[in-house]
Amino acid sequence: MPLAYLVRRLAMAIPTLFGVAIVDFVLLRVVPGNPIAMMIPPGASAADIARLRAFYGLDQPIPVQFWRWLEALLHGNLGVSIDLRRGVLGLVMSRLPATLELALLAMVLAVALGIALGVGAIYWQGRWPEAVVDGIAGLGMAIPDFLWGLLLVLLLGVLLPILPISGRIDPMLSTHFVTPFYLAESLARGEFSLVGSLLAHMALPAVALALPLTAVIARILKSALVEAMSQDYILMARVKGLGRARIIWTEAFRNALVPTVTLSGVQFTFLVGGTVLIERIFSYPGIGNMAIDAVIGRDLPLIQGVVMTFAVLFILINLLIDMTYVLLNPRVRHG
Amino acid sequence: MSALLEIRDLHLEIGTGRAALPVLRGIDLVLEAGEVLGLVGESGAGKTMVGKALLGILPPAARITQGQILYQGRDIAAMPAKPRLALLGRDLAMIPQDPMSSLNPVIRIAGQITDVLRRHLGLSRRAAYERARALLESVHIREPERVLRQYPHELSGGMRQRVLIAIAFACRPKLIVADEPTTALDVTVQRQILRLIRDLQANSATALLFVTHDLGLVAKICTKVSVMHAGRILEAAPVAQVFTRPQHPYTSALFAATPRYDRPAEALTPVPEALTARLWAEAAAYDAARAAAGVAVGGRAADA
């Protein structure tokens, strides 16, 4: 079953992706303001402008432009960055791993912390730890990652300077990475001083990204656990003489995971979207930071490429969440 | 030598303070090893609460305010969690009312039988699995291997109840509470399940507390009966005696209200309202008398 389901879900993603491509194109070509005007350097001659227009195909009618752009897109050609004079795909690919490592670390952090908080609140239900979890979840959900980032810069970067607040790795460490996946590579090479430096640099941005998701997971998991713990099968487990911790983990937790995954799914995409700003705040050399540079530099092809990349990432995450949901729920799996 | 189970003067309330609602008003019952006691009453009589109190699965708002539940001479209601959990599942077990909701939907059947075996008998994974297969055979499930691999939603209600019966008998308990174990099932399945419970009980000499509203079932399976109303036991006697010479008018009324094969449905008469009203008034008078005697409502009796 999962394979057929996967195929169907992928098919459903195609029109969305097409819609994203249209919006992405329209956004930057048809809106008021001549896109060339946005990208020409001051003092360019009329001939330069015409050449530039021809180079980017802007002298063609809009539908033709769109078609060409889409065609190139399907061939993996995202165009050439105006500022950086390099292929957009290459630029994206060189920066994406940094973002993926950061986002993945933040997700792992959020899931682990969120589960610990949600389960802890139920284990000590009605006692003070539950109130603490409610408080943390309330704050975590109210304050967005941008503000958490700034707060963490202030608290742990400046007032109590124990962690670095900018960059991806200590520039004094002399090393050469073969792949752009620094963390994975240094783990694989067993160079733990590098791992330490990378993790130290990722710590604050990852926590800032993770906090809202942590809060959402903790809160949803908690209410799902309350619901699960009131079911008849929990009474049955109690009559079997199983202990409370055992009942929460093996009987209630798996049932609570299904609604938790469904309801917190969107927040995973928010986390990935949040990397744009968090990377900016912490001068982290990922794709998001590059996106803001591209926007400021009016680098149209690069903006379009980054937006498409994020859209694909979002659709992939949603797909993964759907698959997790199916794997967790035997009823759907067999249905 | 103390009885297997002896409940003495059990009082139970739901809620606290002024909102406290008495549910059990001094229940006494004795169950010897291998006996089958039918606890009979209409809904609201409190019969389910007796079973839940015994198994320690009362709803959060319910509290025992007085009395003891002695299992082999030890008060389970006052026992610390650890020894109590060691008894549950091993010595005491339950066959629940609703098989549809009593199995965990995300755990395979195998896991739901082996967990109790491994918890109490210390079996290895392998040995527990083998024992689970044998248990499913003993409850007449064909293809036990396949069922062990399945999830609850893949089984019919009758099959699930068989699985739950297998779980109840898994560790050869001394006492099983069966709370309306056939009510949620189809009529045809009811008979099979009832016969299964009776056969397993007879073979293993397990004592059974059979909670039901149906005197007809009691006649088929029980050795003794306690008739309950409004949290009190009105009559307790061996089955033969209750059926031939009921002492309490309420027992007779219940008989008249019970469908029987030798009686057309038109002949059924509901329990007269005047009778139930009188019994509720007695219960209220009992509560008032207790309150007047200074038994703290919402707290344990000072010294009753």
Add this chain to the structure above:
Amino acid sequence: MDETAWRRSLGNPRVLFGLAVLALLALAALGAPLIAPQNPLHQDLLASFAPPFWHAGVVPGHLLGTDDLGRDTLSRLIYGARIALTVAVISATAAGLIGTLLGLAAGYAGGLPDAIVSRLVDVWMAFPPVLLSIVLVAVIGAGLEAVILAIVIVDWTRFCRIVRAEVLVQREQDYVAAAVAIGLGPWRVALQEILRNLLPTLIVLFTLEMGIAITVEAILSFVGLSIASGAPSWGGMIAEGRLYIHQAWWLMTLPVGCIIVSVLGLNALGDGLRQTLDPLVRR
């Protein structure tokens, strides 16, 4: 939503806290010229980096100190509230109106309109909201109007999704069938009955959207895309303060604090109203 529900809300501590924050914001925003001790744009390079009152060396007249150009921080914070509240109210109203209308149309009409709106929402959800608003502002051009427009274009889906889902539920309710049965046209039913039942949900969403809008404005200013630089917006102050974080940490802390208090207040208000008024929004 009757009177008792409103009265119940006023007894809710979250609602009270939220209203207090909102009142403070409104007071600062409306009364800025009267309350602010200085002109927020006035530069005094001789008095730059004056420390706030809890430090030694306070410059008189600058209770919370001055920034790198010697502008009075307190006055800038007060005028910043004006920008924040303007953005919050206008963009939340516009996003709410557009989202509600589209959600109503999709949920009630079904069929093609629903398919179009739902697809649109799907596509929108595939964009990172922050990146989308940054790109939008870059495309539309800087300025308060651009910021508001960008927020509305990005956030109408928040209203649309929930309104559509609620309409689908409400449409099946008896009262709608009853209204149709007594001869009210479908649009009157949609607007009168459904909207009245959706009102609590919408108020809660509106409150939350205001908090989001304040944050997004700050984000856009922080990135350098919002209002003309120099204008006293909290986000701009954060971006400027970020440069001097090791010399004068309070320059960034104070506007961050203002935003956090505003966001917490609006969230508390939304949560409190959700608990007291709203049987619909459940998360």
